[in-house]
Amino acid sequence: MITFAVLAHNEEESVAGAVAEALAAAGAGDRVVAVDSGSGDATAERAAAAGAEVISGPVGKGAAMRLAAKHAGTPWLCFLDADLVETSENIAAVLRAEALRADESVAMIVGEFSDPPPEPVLGNTIALYPALVRALFPEADGRFGRRPLSGFRVVRPDLMADVPDDFGVEAHLNLTVAVSGRPFSVTPIGMYRQRFRYKPDMGLEIGKAILDLAVSHGRVAPSARPAWDGWVASLAATMGSYRGDPGDRDAFRAHLMAAAAAPLPPTGVK
Numbered sequence: 001m002i003t004f005a006v007l008a009h010n011e012e013e014s015v016a017g018a019v020a021e022a023l024a025a026a027g028a029g030d031r032v033v034a035v036d037s038g039s040g041d042a043t044a045e046r047a048a049a050a051g052a053e054v055i056s057g058p059v060g061k062g063a064a065m066r067l068a069a070k071h072a073g074t075p076w077l078c079f080l081d082a083d084l085v086e087t088s089e090n091i092a093a094v095l096r097a098e099a100l101r102a103d104e105s106v107a108m109i110v111g112e113f114s115d116p117p118p119e120p121v122l123g124n125t126i127a128l129y130p131a132l133v134r135a136l137f138p139e140a141d142g143r144f145g146r147r148p149l150s151g152f153r154v155v156r157p158d159l160m161a162d163v164p165d166d167f168g169v170e171a172h173l174n175l176t177v178a179v180s181g182r183p184f185s186v187t188p189i190g191m192y193r194q195r196f197r198y199k200p201d202m203g204l205e206i207g208k209a210i211l212d213l214a215v216s217h218g219r220v221a222p223s224a225r226p227a228w229d230g231w232v233a234s235l236a237a238t239m240g241s242y243r244g245d246p247g248d249r250d251a252f253r254a255h256l257m258a259a260a261a262a263p264l265p266p267t268g269v270k
């Protein structure tokens, strides 16, 4: 069956809603856990009151997800973000149905959500992640849908052993599965309105996860790594320094895409 894991860091306002969706989706033999990821608010209490089994975990999304995997004990593990403001469908139910239909060889199912208007400009999603993946992991390029970094995904728990502690976790999972050749799928999960909290380090963490794998897979030479780190840092800084009108989506998107088109360093690999 499936374990639903709601990942929550300081989500006291919305965690109960995410838990309720998971409980409504759960069937016989399923579990609903909430990982309280180092919250300083009433997240744990609200999750417990909503009916989840609460696991106390560290700050760091990847570390919280790894902890959930240790507790899962089911063939499938479904990660759910806790910052739900509004959804058009029960995301947990949609993902559970897809998991039950999946062949046992399938390693991961990524939930592809749409954003309500005005669609936000997701810098990591449209600029940083695709630029690095296109260059270093062509086997993964464009294969994880329009929201490749989606936190809504079902995985085989064995995939979680070596994920990074931070926001690099989804990029790591995508590339690891693509390189392994294990089957995966992408499924639409409807509209998801999230509560945005800009995190300046997210792009650095995503970039590090991708470059760590590129070096370990011999696609970037260790000697070339500092130049790639510099490329990531420059793009992340540009994304964070946008002083235009974020409400002017086209200008913001053009700004990001121009920055992401900066020449990439040599890989140092023949």
Ligand SMILES: O=c1ccn([C@@H]2O[C@H](COP(=O)(O)OP(=O)(O)O)[C@@H](O)[C@H]2O)c(=O)[nH]1
Pocket (backbone or CB within 6 Å): 007, 008, 009, 010, 011, 037, 058, 059, 060, 061, 064, 080, 081, 082, 083, 151, 194, 195, 196, 197, 199
């Ligand atoms: O150290 C952390 C950071 C984030 N999260 C959770 O991971 C999900 C995605 O984080 P966030 O919403 O901040 O990222 P975004 O979706 O805005 O990119 C949310 O449910 C967070 O509460 C977590 O469990 N531990």
Ligand SMILES: O=C(O)[C@@H](COP(=O)(O)O)O[C@H]1O[C@H](CO)[C@@H](O)[C@H](O)[C@H]1O
Pocket (backbone or CB within 6 Å): 061, 081, 121, 122, 123, 124, 125, 126, 147, 149, 150, 151, 152, 167, 168, 169, 170, 171, 202, 206
């Ligand atoms: O909503 C999204 O597409 C991004 C938001 O990041 P950006 O606004 O693209 O910088 O957040 C996703 O990426 C994170 C890192 O992989 C995940 O941890 C989030 O759960 C996911 O929402």
